[in-house]
Amino acid sequence: MIRKTNKITVDEKLRKNLPTVEIDPPEKVYITLIEMRLNSYELDVKEGDKVKLGECIGVKDGGFFTENIFSTVSGTVGQIVKKFNYSGKKVECLEIINDFQETKADTIKERTDQEIAQLTKDQFVDIIKDNGIKGLGGGGFPTYIKFATDAKIETIVLNGIECEPYMSADYQLVKKNSYEIFGGLKYAMNSMGISKGIIGVKETKKALLKALRKVQAEHFSDLNCEIIEVQDYYPQGWELELIKNVLGIKIKQGTLLSDYGLIEINVTTAVAIYNAVKYNHPVVERYFTITGTAVNKPCQMKVKVGEYVPRLIEAAGGYKTKEDKILVLGGPMMGANLLLDDAIIAVTNTSILVFEKGEPAEEPCIRCASCVYSCPTLLQPVQIMNAFKCKDIEAIKKLKIFNCIECGLCSYVCTSKIHLTEYMRKAKKLAK
Amino acid sequence: MASKTGFIRQTAPYLREPKANVKRMMYDVILALIPVVCFAFYKYRLNGLMIILTAVGSICLAEYLYYKFKKKPGTLKNGTALISGIIYALTLSDSIPLWAVFTGGVAGVYFSKLVFGGMGANIFNVAGFSRVFVMLSFGPLMQYKVDTVMSSTILGIANKTTAVTTLGNVSLFEMFLGINEPGSIGETSFLIILLAGIFLGIRKSLDWRVPVTIILTVFGLSFAVSLATGGPLLTYPMFTILSGGLIFGAVFMATDPITSPITATGRIYFGFGIGAITYLIRLYGALPEGVVYAILIMNMFTPALDYYKWSNPKFTKRSITIFSAVIIATVILVLVGV
Numbered sequence: 022m023i024r025k026t027n028k029i030t031v032d033e034k035l036r037k038n039l040p041t042v043e044i045d046p047p048e049k050v051y052i053t054l055i056e057m058r059l060n061s062y063e064l065d066v067k068e069g070d071k072v073k074l075g076e077c078i079g080v081k082d083g084g085f086f087t088e089n090i091f092s093t094v095s096g097t098v099g100q101i102v103k104k105f106n107y108s109g110k111k112v113e114c115l116e117i118i119n120d121f122q123e124t125k126a127d128t129i130k131e132r133t134d135q136e137i138a139q140l141t142k143d144q145f146v147d148i149i150k151d152n153g154i155k156g157l158g159g160g161g162f163p164t165y166i167k168f169a170t171d172a173k174i175e176t177i178v179l180n181g182i183e184c185e186p187y188m189s190a191d192y193q194l195v196k197k198n199s200y201e202i203f204g205g206l207k208y209a210m211n212s213m214g215i216s217k218g219i220i221g222v223k224e225t226k227k228a229l230l231k232a233l234r235k236v237q238a239e240h241f242s243d244l245n246c247e248i249i250e251v252q253d254y255y256p257q258g259w260e261l262e263l264i265k266n267v268l269g270i271k272i273k274q275g276t277l278l279s280d281y282g283l284i285e286i287n288v289t290t291a292v293a294i295y296n297a298v299k300y301n302h303p304v305v306e307r308y309f310t311i312t313g314t315a316v317n318k319p320c321q322m323k324v325k326v327g328e329y330v331p332r333l334i335e336a337a338g339g340y341k342t343k344e345d346k347i348l349v350l351g352g353p354m355m356g357a358n359l360l361l362d363d364a365i366i367a368v369t370n371t372s373i374l375v376f377e378k379g380e381p382a383e384e385p386c387i388r389c390a391s392c393v394y395s396c397p398t399l400l401q402p403v404q405i406m407n408a409f410k411c412k413d414i415e416a417i418k419k420l421k422i423f424n425c426i427e428c429g430l431c432s433y434v435c436t437s438k439i440h441l442t443e444y445m446r447k448a449k450k451l452a453k
Numbered sequence: 454m455a456s457k458t459g460f461i462r463q464t465a466p467y468l469r470e471p472k473a474n475v476k477r478m479m480y481d482v483i484l485a486l487i488p489v490v491c492f493a494f495y496k497y498r499l500n501g502l503m504i505i506l507t508a509v510g511s512i513c514l515a516e517y518l519y520y521k522f523k524k525k526p527g528t529l530k531n532g533t534a535l536i537s538g539i540i541y542a543l544t545l546s547d548s549i550p551l552w553a554v555f556t557g558g559v560a561g562v563y564f565s566k567l568v569f570g571g572m573g574a575n576i577f578n579v580a581g582f583s584r585v586f587v588m589l590s591f592g593p594l595m596q597y598k599v600d601t602v603m604s605s606t607i608l609g610i611a612n613k614t615t616a617v618t619t620l621g622n623v624s625l626f627e628m629f630l631g632i633n634e635p636g637s638i639g640e641t642s643f644l645i646i647l648l649a650g651i652f653l654g655i656r657k658s659l660d661w662r663v664p665v666t667i668i669l670t671v672f673g674l675s676f677a678v679s680l681a682t683g684g685p686l687l688t689y690p691m692f693t694i695l696s697g698g699l700i701f702g703a704v705f706m707a708t709d710p711i712t713s714p715i716t717a718t719g720r721i722y723f724g725f726g727i728g729a730i731t732y733l734i735r736l737y738g739a740l741p742e743g744v745v746y747a748i749l750i751m752n753m754f755t756p757a758l759d760y761y762k763w764s765n766p767k768f769t770k771r772s773i774t775i776f777s778a779v780i781i782a783t784v785i786l787v788l789v790g791v
């Protein structure tokens with residue numbers, strides 16, 4: 022095939038109408054202490070201490086920014102253990118033994134509408150920072166940094182796209198929490214003095230559009246917010262792609278959104294902002310999807326942050342096979358591969374996929390150019406691969422490898438089934 | 454409980470486009486070639502069939518023995534040798550002796566593909582290279598002696614009489630169908646090849662940019678000549694694109710992805726180059742079938758068009774300026790030649 026591809030063929034059985042299951046509260050949760058960009062931490066609690074749900078128990082530090090650590094259950098602090106997280110590596114996690122009381126932290130209290138209306142920008146940013154809110158679409162970038170900008174922000178774009186196939190966390194959220202989405206948006210707009218809000222949703226998600234429009238008409242008709250339908254293709258959820266489609270602004274890769282007077286956040290993040298501002302409540306649980314060819318009962322559910330992966334797999338009916346399978350934390354295009362399921366769910370994770378073995382055999386490149394035609398960042402993956410094979414760093418840089426967003430499309434489309442995206446990652450490392 | 458084993462390593466993405474595979478493309482091309490082969494059989498009967506079988510046999514055998522000798526896994530399965538063989542045969546004239554077909558096939562695949570490292574690594578289109586090899590080595594044997602009046606293709610006639618004014622007695626429609634038109638054994642029916650091309654285009658098994666640019670370029674240049682010389686405004690351009698192996702080369706040889714540039718823009722320059730060179734060859738030299746030469750010449754430029762410092766998937770202001778200048782220069786060159 023020689024063509025531009027931006028539609029991912031999926032197995033509809035693994036995507037449509039997944040049942041929602043209830044999962045028993047966990048006996049233990051594991052709170053990640055080390056994360057991407059956050060490589061050291063300080064804990065305010067020690068083994069045996071009592072903690073409450075939503076209590077701040079320490080802080081992670083990444084040099085340029087920090088992030089508070091929260092307990093997602095009430096109970097007793099256990100040991101520091103090592104578990105896999107979405108990085109695909111074992112990292113230190115704090116074990117908390119659940120007392121099943123769900124006693125809320127003292128810091129969680131409701132703010133009155135009047136208090137909220139009077140929040141200044143700095144206070145708003147502090148609330149978001151204190152509640153450890155970050156990009157919940159999977160990006161994980163600290164949200165307070167986006168808002169702490171000195172630039173004048175005109176427009177805020179909420180990303181309701183969920184572009185990778187098989188994921189449904191945002192879908193569940195928008196359907197059930199439309200009110201909170203608008204609430205978060207309104208708080209952000211008011212305190213930041215932002216005049217316009219936009220929510221981008223795929224035109225194919227009629228149920229979501231309906232839910233959002235209904236809430237908007239009933240409660241937020243005075244908010245200057247527009248719900249914009251965009252086409253359903255991949256990677257529509259990439260922020261630059263979404264902004265191009267909802268606002269018609271072409272943003273140069275590597276520049277800051279704030280330079281264009283823009284902020285972009287995920288809808289899940291907007292709900293988190295609502296809860297943080299209204300109740301001073303950090304994120305302790307989230308919507309989640311488990312699917313794939315190698316689990317018995319693909320399903321969706323609400324999980325505690327810090328849940329243990331084998332428990333979730335069990336809730337999804339267990340693995341279909343004991344043989345070789347591929348475990349993925351995240352989406353099928355960009356998710357992380359786990360080599361053991363001794364892993365935990367972090368706040369940014371949205372799905373687990375388990376596939377049967379099936380990496381196709383590679384053939385020599387026939388130079389069909391599908392990878393070039395399909396790359397959303399207009400790179401030439403095959404040429405980068407060739408440059409990488411010759412270790413030609415100059416060429417790799419000139420071919421703009423650092424613009425690659427690792428969306429996976431080049432591997433997906435390759436006629437010869439070459440794993441180009443992996444070459445892109447290697448080339449990036451080489452050129453660094 | 455956590456499982457201790459049973460997981461394997463793989464990296465994102467975990468999905469692959471099911472329809473994207475080499476086999477599908479190759480089968481499509483073979484399918485598209487079948488009507489052309491049938492037409493050759495209809496026109497040249499056993500002789501045509503023997504040429505095709507010899508050509509396919511020679512290329513496949515050479516490739517098979519080469520990898521056998523090198524103790525590497527065979528590569529016939531991917532179908533490229535078969536396709537090259539058929540295409541090569543279809544570019545030959547029916548008067549060629551079979552031993553020449555065989556020699557050309559073996560030498561062609563060896564020098565243009567195998568020594569470069571096999572499929573994907575060749576710079577020249579294998580069929581085109583073999584054809585030119587035959588032409589240069591055994592040129593005199595390639596007489597087109599089909600018609601008692603014409604000793605060459607219609608193209609040869611048109612060139613000798615220096616074109617433009619004396620086209621009246623050639624029926625464009627007959628050329629379009631190719632029923633009685635002399636020429637290489639598979640290159641003559643414009644209609645069949647056009648349909649094959651459309652089929653491949655719809656199946657995305659060829660890149661439409663290349664054939665479309667080639668045809669448009671030839672059409673445009675001959676139109677300019679018509680305008681300048683006051684010849685038959687549309688008849689002459691139509692005649693030019695209908696004659697010779699132009700459409701065959703454009704659909705089946707120039708689109709060989711392995712020997713085309715890797716960007717959309719590169720492929721448009723590439724198509725333009727083939728169209729322009731074909732036309733210039735027709736104008737200046739008396740060589741019929743300039744399209745094969747044009748393709749091989751542009752194959753040589755492919756690495757340059759792909760050179761990382763100037764290859765770009767999108768047109769830029771600069772590339773449009775340069776390209777326009779080249780187009781204007783070509784038009785001037787053509788008009789000087791008339």
Ligand code: SF4
Pocket residue numbers: 395396397398399400402424425426427428429430431432441442445
């Ligand atoms: S992974 Fe990188 S190179 Fe490949 S298509 Fe996506 S952005 Fe382009």
Ligand code: SF4
Pocket residue numbers: 385386387388389390391392393402403434435436437438439441
């Ligand atoms: S790497 Fe794959 S997609 Fe890219 S040109 Fe080669 S065969 Fe085509």
